[in-house]
Amino acid sequence: MPEGHSVQRTANWFNEHFKGQKIKVDSPQGRFSSDAKRINNRVLVKARAIGKQLFLDFDNDLTCRIHLGIYGKWRYSEPFHNEIVGEVRARFYTKAALADLRGPTYCQVVATEDMVHLENKLGPDPTNPDPRKLNQKRFIEKVSKSKSAIGLLLMNQSVISGIGNVYRAEILFRAGIDPHTPGSNLLMSQITELWVDSVKLMKIGVQKGAMVTREDQLAKRGISSERNYVYKREGFKCFRCKGTVVIEVMASRKLYWCPGCQN
DNA sequence: ACCTCATGAGTAG
DNA sequence: TACTCCTGAGGTA
Structure with missing residues (x-):
């Protein structure tokens, strides 16, 4: 259900299960394989959501940017339920948790510093605390x-x-x-x-x-x-x-x- | 086995 | 405005 609220929830899920941990990333479907290798076995520093975009910042100055588009979906499972169902573009997992991503418009690894340009194009996000208005x-x-x-x-x-x-x-x-x-x-x-x-x-x-x-x-x-x-x-x-x-x-x-x- | 629909967005013209 | 891309679910046959 990809409007902004659900992306916030995804960021929360990633922070709860993976923040500060070394996580495994691969691409059962194959289309994300070369990008996945760049962040596989790296520590997730933080997951952030701005509007409908999700940013996963890793400890090697790389960020995985994910946008679900109209079809994209997350599926969370216990790691022992690891059969591949459908077109799994990306799988993020540890021994304790697993998240499968299917059908996203974007799932790409970019230098963290280059994300700023994209972030600057995004309008204000109503889920962002705004005490000074x-x-x-x-x-x-x-x-x-x-x-x-x-x-x-x-x-x-x-x-x-x-x-x-x-x-x-x-x-x-x-x-x-x-x-x-x-x-x-x-x-x-x-x-x-x-x-x-x-x-x-x-x-x-x-x-x-x-x-x-x-x-x-x-x-x-x-x-x-x-x-x-x-x-x-x-x-x-x-x-x-x-x-x-x-x-x-x-x-x-x-x-x-x-x-x-x-x- | 088909057909249609979906909470999105970039690009071409 | 039209076309493109991504994937699965639900309905009809």
């Missing part, structure tokens, strides 16, 4: 200066990193904003609300491991199938206004929203 300020500045639709801006990783198609739809619904509204037409208070709500929702996402955006569903045990207001609810009655949730295509991605609530 510098990230919030950066987000507000970018949105308020853009004529692009806010529905596009939230998906743009240089504007805000970690938001994907689910959070985009849900955050706009909760703010009551029409996704087609140009960023520059929004009130400062609206842009601020979008940021603050992103922080709030992604924090829930990191804790729950699921994008629960209807807070009244949080009390329920497990993950409710009615956890979202509009995502994948086209044709159904809006939980709030009883109008009909609609779907349209925006920049080749499905956009779900409620014309009754968002205007």
Whole structure:
């Protein structure tokens, strides 16, 4: 489930199981073999997540950069369950834990110092603690200066990193904003609300491991199938206004929203 | 055995 | 805007 919250969880998993340890890295599928050799048997200094990108820093000044894209997935197992299932691009393991990576858009080893260029292109990440509100300020500045639709801006990783198609739809619904509204037409208070709500929702996402955006569903045990207001609810009655949730295509991605609530 | 879909993003034109 | 890449799951036959 690759929006930012799940990448944070992956970084946490790597730090819990592998940080400070020498880990084995190989590529059962073969496509990551030569890169894997460069970090195999090295100590994982730290795992970091920025937006949808995961960075694994090793003790030889190399970083493994991983981006799941739309298909990528992690599978964690006990090390004795080590049969290869499907196309395992990369396997990270010790005697105590094992993580398999399949279908990523990127899984590459790069000099740690060269990662800075990429990191600088990423917009503020709502999961990043922001006591001085510098990230919030950066987000507000970018949105308020853009004529692009806010529905596009939230998906743009240089504007805000970690938001994907689910959070985009849900955050706009909760703010009551029409996704087609140009960023520059929004009130400062609206842009601020979008940021603050992103922080709030992604924090829930990191804790729950699921994008629960209807807070009244949080009390329920497990993950409710009615956890979202509009995502994948086209044709159904809006939980709030009883109008009909609609779907349209925006920049080749499905956009779900409620014309009754968002205007 | 097929077909379609998915929480993404780079590139060409 | 269209095409490309990555992989598996679920539905239909």
